[in-house]
Amino acid sequence: MFFRGIQKMKLITLIAAFAIIIFFNSCNFSTKSRGEGEAILKANSTKVDNLIPFEIGKGFFVNNTFDEKQFTNPKITTKEEFENIFGYATTMGENGKPSSIDFSKEFVIAVIGKVTDRLSSIDAISLIKESDSIILNYKVVEGEKITSEMQACLILIVNNKHTGEVRTALQK
Numbered sequence: 001m002f003f004r005g006i007q008k009m010k011l012i013t014l015i016a017a018f019a020i021i022i023f024f025n026s027c028n029f030s031t032k033s034r035g036e037g038e039a040i041l042k043a044n045s046t047k048v049d050n051l052i053p054f055e056i057g058k059g060f061f062v063n064n065t066f067d068e069k070q071f072t073n074p075k076i077t078t079k080e081e082f083e084n085i086f087g088y089a090t091t092m093g094e095n096g097k098p099s100s101i102d103f104s105k106e107f108v109i110a111v112i113g114k115v116t117d118r119l120s121s122i123d124a125i126s127l128i129k130e131s132d133s134i135i136l137n138y139k140v141v142e143g144e145k146i147t148s149e150m151q152a153c154l155i156l157i158v159n160n161k162h163t164g165e166v167r168t169a170l171q172k
Helices: 002-026 032-043 079-085
Strands: 060-062 086-088 106-130 133-159 165-170
Touching: 060 133, 079 086, 079 106, 106 165
Parallel strands: 133 165
Antiparallel strands: 060 086, 106 133
Protein backbone atom coordinates (compact mmCIF):
# COMPACT_ATOMS: atom_id res chain seq x y z
CA MET A 1 0.00 0.00 0.00
CA PHE A 2 2.72 2.43 0.96
CA PHE A 3 4.62 1.90 -2.32
CA ARG A 4 1.47 2.40 -4.39
CA GLY A 5 0.94 5.81 -2.75
CA ILE A 6 4.50 6.85 -3.65
CA GLN A 7 4.02 5.72 -7.27
CA LYS A 8 0.76 7.66 -7.46
CA MET A 9 2.50 10.81 -6.13
CA LYS A 10 5.31 10.42 -8.69
CA LEU A 11 2.75 10.08 -11.48
CA ILE A 12 0.84 13.18 -10.32
CA THR A 13 4.09 15.15 -10.04
CA LEU A 14 5.15 14.05 -13.53
CA ILE A 15 1.78 15.03 -15.03
CA ALA A 16 1.86 18.43 -13.27
CA ALA A 17 5.42 19.12 -14.50
CA PHE A 18 4.43 18.15 -18.04
CA ALA A 19 1.37 20.46 -17.91
CA ILE A 20 3.52 23.36 -16.68
CA ILE A 21 6.03 22.83 -19.50
CA ILE A 22 3.25 22.79 -22.10
CA PHE A 23 1.69 25.93 -20.60
CA PHE A 24 4.94 27.94 -20.70
CA ASN A 25 5.78 26.77 -24.23
CA SER A 26 2.35 27.84 -25.49
CA CYS A 27 2.53 31.36 -24.00
CA ASN A 28 3.76 34.19 -26.17
CA PHE A 29 5.49 36.67 -23.88
CA SER A 30 6.32 39.31 -26.51
CA THR A 31 3.95 42.17 -27.23
CA LYS A 32 3.06 42.78 -30.84
CA SER A 33 2.61 46.53 -30.51
CA ARG A 34 6.07 47.02 -29.02
CA GLY A 35 7.67 45.22 -31.96
CA GLU A 36 5.65 47.25 -34.45
CA GLY A 37 6.65 50.46 -32.70
CA GLU A 38 10.32 49.48 -32.83
CA ALA A 39 9.99 48.63 -36.53
CA ILE A 40 8.46 52.04 -37.24
CA LEU A 41 11.19 53.76 -35.23
CA LYS A 42 13.85 51.95 -37.28
CA ALA A 43 12.04 52.74 -40.51
CA ASN A 44 11.95 56.43 -39.60
CA SER A 45 15.56 56.36 -38.35
CA THR A 46 14.27 57.89 -35.14
CA LYS A 47 16.37 57.85 -31.99
CA VAL A 48 14.82 56.70 -28.75
CA ASP A 49 15.69 60.17 -27.38
CA ASN A 50 13.00 61.58 -29.68
CA LEU A 51 10.19 59.56 -28.07
CA ILE A 52 7.62 61.69 -26.26
CA PRO A 53 5.92 60.16 -23.21
CA PHE A 54 2.13 60.26 -23.06
CA GLU A 55 -0.82 58.94 -21.13
CA ILE A 56 -3.77 57.36 -22.92
CA GLY A 57 -6.99 59.14 -22.03
CA LYS A 58 -9.67 56.70 -20.91
CA GLY A 59 -13.36 57.14 -20.20
CA PHE A 60 -14.35 59.40 -23.09
CA PHE A 61 -16.55 59.04 -26.15
CA VAL A 62 -17.06 61.09 -29.31
CA ASN A 63 -20.11 63.34 -28.98
CA ASN A 64 -22.92 62.64 -31.44
CA THR A 65 -22.77 66.33 -32.36
CA PHE A 66 -19.18 65.95 -33.57
CA ASP A 67 -18.62 67.42 -37.03
CA GLU A 68 -15.63 65.91 -38.79
CA LYS A 69 -15.23 68.98 -41.00
CA GLN A 70 -14.57 71.19 -37.97
CA PHE A 71 -11.81 68.88 -36.66
CA THR A 72 -8.79 70.15 -38.57
CA ASN A 73 -6.08 69.96 -35.89
CA PRO A 74 -5.47 66.88 -33.72
CA LYS A 75 -3.95 69.05 -30.97
CA ILE A 76 -6.51 70.19 -28.38
CA THR A 77 -5.34 72.78 -25.86
CA THR A 78 -8.47 73.86 -23.98
CA LYS A 79 -11.17 72.17 -21.93
CA GLU A 80 -13.90 73.91 -23.95
CA GLU A 81 -12.51 72.65 -27.25
CA PHE A 82 -12.18 69.15 -25.76
CA GLU A 83 -15.75 69.09 -24.43
CA ASN A 84 -17.11 70.19 -27.83
CA ILE A 85 -15.75 66.94 -29.25
CA PHE A 86 -15.80 64.44 -26.37
CA GLY A 87 -18.18 63.40 -23.63
CA TYR A 88 -17.36 61.78 -20.29
CA ALA A 89 -18.16 58.07 -20.00
CA THR A 90 -18.17 57.67 -16.23
CA THR A 91 -18.92 54.18 -14.92
CA MET A 92 -19.20 52.63 -11.46
CA GLY A 93 -16.07 51.75 -9.51
CA GLU A 94 -12.65 53.27 -8.95
CA ASN A 95 -11.51 52.63 -12.54
CA GLY A 96 -14.70 54.16 -13.91
CA LYS A 97 -13.55 57.76 -13.73
CA PRO A 98 -12.35 59.38 -16.96
CA SER A 99 -8.68 60.34 -17.10
CA SER A 100 -7.87 63.67 -15.54
CA ILE A 101 -6.59 66.35 -17.93
CA ASP A 102 -5.09 69.60 -16.63
CA PHE A 103 -5.03 71.86 -19.68
CA SER A 104 -2.79 74.35 -17.86
CA LYS A 105 -0.03 71.68 -17.87
CA GLU A 106 -1.10 69.28 -20.63
CA PHE A 107 -2.61 69.13 -24.08
CA VAL A 108 -4.46 66.37 -25.93
CA ILE A 109 -3.72 64.73 -29.25
CA ALA A 110 -6.87 63.11 -30.62
CA VAL A 111 -7.51 60.75 -33.51
CA ILE A 112 -11.14 60.05 -34.33
CA GLY A 113 -12.21 57.18 -36.55
CA LYS A 114 -15.10 56.96 -38.96
CA VAL A 115 -18.52 55.81 -37.79
CA THR A 116 -18.61 52.07 -38.43
CA ASP A 117 -20.63 48.93 -37.72
CA ARG A 118 -17.43 47.05 -36.79
CA LEU A 119 -15.86 46.80 -33.35
CA SER A 120 -12.75 48.93 -33.77
CA SER A 121 -9.98 50.67 -31.88
CA ILE A 122 -7.23 53.14 -32.64
CA ASP A 123 -3.89 52.27 -31.06
CA ALA A 124 -0.86 54.53 -30.58
CA ILE A 125 2.39 53.06 -31.87
CA SER A 126 4.76 55.93 -31.11
CA LEU A 127 4.82 59.65 -30.41
CA ILE A 128 8.04 61.27 -31.58
CA LYS A 129 9.64 64.68 -31.88
CA GLU A 130 11.03 65.34 -35.34
CA SER A 131 12.41 68.86 -35.97
CA ASP A 132 9.61 71.26 -35.06
CA SER A 133 6.89 68.61 -35.30
CA ILE A 134 5.31 66.03 -33.03
CA ILE A 135 4.37 62.92 -35.00
CA LEU A 136 1.86 60.36 -33.77
CA ASN A 137 2.15 56.97 -35.50
CA TYR A 138 -1.02 54.97 -34.97
CA LYS A 139 -2.97 52.02 -36.34
CA VAL A 140 -6.65 51.21 -36.69
CA VAL A 141 -7.77 47.74 -35.67
CA GLU A 142 -11.14 46.58 -36.98
CA GLY A 143 -12.88 43.59 -35.49
CA GLU A 144 -16.14 41.78 -35.90
CA LYS A 145 -19.37 43.27 -37.17
CA ILE A 146 -21.69 44.61 -34.46
CA THR A 147 -25.40 45.39 -34.44
CA SER A 148 -24.93 49.10 -33.76
CA GLU A 149 -22.58 51.83 -34.93
CA MET A 150 -19.54 53.12 -33.09
CA GLN A 151 -16.83 55.71 -33.52
CA ALA A 152 -13.42 54.79 -32.15
CA CYS A 153 -11.11 57.45 -30.77
CA LEU A 154 -7.61 57.72 -29.39
CA ILE A 155 -6.83 60.39 -26.83
CA LEU A 156 -3.23 61.04 -25.80
CA ILE A 157 -2.46 63.34 -22.89
CA VAL A 158 0.92 65.04 -23.34
CA ASN A 159 2.92 67.42 -21.15
CA ASN A 160 3.02 71.03 -22.42
CA LYS A 161 6.83 71.02 -22.38
CA HIS A 162 6.65 69.12 -25.70
CA THR A 163 5.95 71.74 -28.33
CA GLY A 164 5.45 71.65 -32.07
CA GLU A 165 2.92 71.18 -34.81
CA VAL A 166 1.14 67.85 -34.37
CA ARG A 167 0.92 65.48 -37.33
CA THR A 168 -0.61 62.02 -37.43
CA ALA A 169 0.52 59.08 -39.53
CA LEU A 170 -1.68 56.02 -40.04
CA GLN A 171 0.48 52.87 -40.21
CA LYS A 172 -0.78 49.84 -42.07
